[in-house]
Amino acid sequence: MTAGTKRRIAPSAAIWLLLGAAYFLIPLIATLLFSLRGELTGKCCTLDSYGTILEDPQFVKALRQSFVLSLETIALTLVILVPTVYWVHLKLPRLRPVISFLALIPFVVPPIVLVVGLLDVLRPTPDWFYAKPYGFLVAAYVILAFPYVYFSLDAGFRAIDVHTLTEASQSLGATWRTTLFRVILPNIRAAALAGSFLTLAIVMGEFTIASLAAFDTFPVYIQYINQTKAYPAAAVSLMSFGITWAAMLALLFVGRGRTARTAQIAGTR
Amino acid sequence: MPLAWLGVLPFFLYAVLFLFLPAGQVLVGAFRDTGGGFTFANIGGIFDEPYVSAFKNSIEVSFVTALVGGALGFLIAYAAIRDGTPRILRTVLTTFSGVAANFAGIPLAFAFIATLGTIGIVTQLLFDLGLNPYDHGFTLFSKTGIEIVYLYFQIPLMILVIAPAIDGLRREWREAAANLGATPMQFWRHVGLPILMPSLLGAVVLLFGNSFAAYATAYGLTGGSISLVPITIGYFYTGDVLSNPHLAEALALGMFVVLALMMAIYIPLQRISSRWVR
Numbered sequence: 001m002t003a004g005t006k007r008r009i010a011p012s013a014a015i016w017l018l019l020g021a022a023y024f025l026i027p028l029i030a031t032l033l034f035s036l037r038g039e040l041t042g043k044c045c046t047l048d049s050y051g052t053i054l055e056d057p058q059f060v061k062a063l064r065q066s067f068v069l070s071l072e073t074i075a076l077t078l079v080i081l082v083p084t085v086y087w088v089h090l091k092l093p094r095l096r097p098v099i100s101f102l103a104l105i106p107f108v109v110p111p112i113v114l115v116v117g118l119l120d121v122l123r124p125t126p127d128w129f130y131a132k133p134y135g136f137l138v139a140a141y142v143i144l145a146f147p148y149v150y151f152s153l154d155a156g157f158r159a160i161d162v163h164t165l166t167e168a169s170q171s172l173g174a175t176w177r178t179t180l181f182r183v184i185l186p187n188i189r190a191a192a193l194a195g196s197f198l199t200l201a202i203v204m205g206e207f208t209i210a211s212l213a214a215f216d217t218f219p220v221y222i223q224y225i226n227q228t229k230a231y232p233a234a235a236v237s238l239m240s241f242g243i244t245w246a247a248m249l250a251l252l253f254v255g256r257g258r259t260a261r262t263a264q265i266a267g268t269r
Numbered sequence: 270m271p272l273a274w275l276g277v278l279p280f281f282l283y284a285v286l287f288l289f290l291p292a293g294q295v296l297v298g299a300f301r302d303t304g305g306g307f308t309f310a311n312i313g314g315i316f317d318e319p320y321v322s323a324f325k326n327s328i329e330v331s332f333v334t335a336l337v338g339g340a341l342g343f344l345i346a347y348a349a350i351r352d353g354t355p356r357i358l359r360t361v362l363t364t365f366s367g368v369a370a371n372f373a374g375i376p377l378a379f380a381f382i383a384t385l386g387t388i389g390i391v392t393q394l395l396f397d398l399g400l401n402p403y404d405h406g407f408t409l410f411s412k413t414g415i416e417i418v419y420l421y422f423q424i425p426l427m428i429l430v431i432a433p434a435i436d437g438l439r440r441e442w443r444e445a446a447a448n449l450g451a452t453p454m455q456f457w458r459h460v461g462l463p464i465l466m467p468s469l470l471g472a473v474v475l476l477f478g479n480s481f482a483a484y485a486t487a488y489g490l491t492g493g494s495i496s497l498v499p500i501t502i503g504y505f506y507t508g509d510v511l512s513n514p515h516l517a518e519a520l521a522l523g524m525f526v527v528l529a530l531m532m533a534i535y536i537p538l539q540r541i542s543s544r545w546v547r
């Protein structure tokens with residue numbers, strides 16, 4: 001083929017893309033059709049299932065619970081990681097490979113292993129921490145979010161000149177606090193936001209740890225509905241998919257392709 | 270200089286407290302008996318039934334979905350990236366893969382129940398055509414079913430991981446091969462695949478780990494009736510099993526060992542393949 005000439009899509013490429021599209025769209029369409037069936041009649045089309053879910057006080061409670069947990073996890077992760085990554089880029093570049101290596105450990109210690117260890121190690125901690133989702137769960141979720149937020153922030157910091165920015169800011173008399181909040185943060189905002197949306201997607205979908213530690217989060221609620229009401233389960237599953245879509249689109253929008261590709265592989269399976 | 274290290278102390282403290290201590294606890298707990306004494310009995314226990322089957326099932330499911338997901342993901346990614354395919358399709362595919370790779374767990378399990386479950390839309394459709402898969406030994410709530418569902422996050426993950434490597438295959442190489450008289454088949458056999466091999470292997474290893482660690486999807490699908498290692502561990506905490514929690518820790522240690530092996534293969538492969546990625 002000569003460069004520059006327009007070519008049509010290869011037939012085999014078209015077939016593979018169509019097959020892929022079918023495999024990925026059919027379950028979503030099936031879920032949509034399921035969610036539109038009448039709860040008693042099993043016939044299309046009614047929005048009753050959505051009504052059942054939206055009117056369920058448990059739904060609102062679980063959704064709010066997971067959302068608040070997401071915000072807490074995002075806040076705590078950023079508070080710990082932003083200064084750390086900044087400091088490492090500025091003063092301790094030798095530590096970068098160490099932290100990058102640490103960021104791979106959560107892949108070797110998956111949620112099912114982590115929760116077993118946490119339930120054991122943290123048992124002696126007071127009830128206000130151990131028995132509360134904003135204590136126990138957030139502590140675990142920060143670990144789940146750590147690799148994704150770290151890689152995102154690391155890419156963000158690599159794209160700016162930390163030394164020059166810091167020196168310029170300090171030679172103008174700024175304190176460390178001013179430098180961090182008024183100079184560094186605005187420059188890595190996109191990376192921090194990208195990490196935050198990933199964390200949102202992770203926490204809103206995390207089932208393993210919440211279920212084993214017996215907390216009522218949104219995914220635990222979805223599982224409960226799955227076992228009890230078939231058609232509303234389709235409705236709530238689609239809502240969950242919508243939340244993932246929103247978080248990932250927001251991520252793409254703030255990242256505009258600049259965030260590390262590995263950072264897109266979040267998710268709790 | 271020592272003062273500079275204080276800056277990273279909060280991070281390391283957190284990592285020790287909530288990652289290393291629990292991971293260490295699993296390692297140590299796996300060698301404890303219920304009285305707190307040292308024992309190898311738990312480790313020995315995971316080589317007995319039903320636990321050894323759980324490991325076999327988990328490894329089989331992970332192996333199958335890594336290979337099939339890897340192959341399909343590569344073919345789809347290549348179809349979207351190769352010359353002639355409109356660029357917009359590639360953008361749509363990577364965006365969608367980003368979402369699909371994250372759409373897992375309980376809602377994914379249900380999406381497939383609505384599709385291929387006993388009263389699923391596709392099952393009904395096939396039933397109307399006289400081809401009810403449930404009459405032919407198929408059931409979604411089996412190992413095969415789990416594999417079909419896992420592919421839903423394995424294929425997009427493969428697409429995301431392998432796309433940059435495919436981008437690294439320069440058009441000039443293909444043109445040079447063609448000018449020298451190579452057929453497309455010869456190009457792939459002698460140039461394309463050897464260059465992509467470390468990336469492909471690395472991606473498949475990553476997919477293996479991804480599937481091996483999965484809990485929520487299998488739980489949502491089968492409610493735990495298919496024995497996989499994560500499901501078996503979960504039983505110790507959610508079920509009525511009142512037995513030795515140190516056995517769960519031994520199982521978790523087994524998972525840790527398999528995943529650590531996976532990482533030990535993945536990291537060097539990743540290093541080799543990054544040479545070719547622009």
